[in-house]
Amino acid sequence: MKKNIALLIAGTSIGFTMTTEDYNGYLNEIMPDNKVAPAHNLVMRTVEADSKEALRGILDTSPGASMQIAGLLTQEFAPSIEISVKK
Incomplete structure (x- = not known):
């Protein structure tokens, strides 16, 4: 699966293309003591080429932005589904 996702970040439109x-x-890279690097890698790996420079500027000036962006990307790519136990 491949999905194009556009986010408005600090007033700038940034495009991403995420795949399964x-x-x-990203999920496999996350460890209890290592969450920031996988988030940064995900956003830099999936950002569209024409948005890369703008994204770098945002990440350089906004601590924690990669975590917030990664959270939104994963939420948009794989939204929650309702699951319950059938008895």
Whole structure:
């Protein structure tokens, strides 16, 4: 699966293209003591080429932005579904 996602970040439109491989790779990289690097890698790996420079500027001036962006990307790519136990 491949999905184009546009986010408005600090007033700037930034485009991303996420695939199932990107999503799964991000989840597999997350460790209890390592969450920021996988988030940064995900946003830089999936940002569209024409948005890369603008994204770098945002990440350089906004601590924690990569975590927030990664959270929105994964939420948009794989939204929650309702699951319950059938008895």
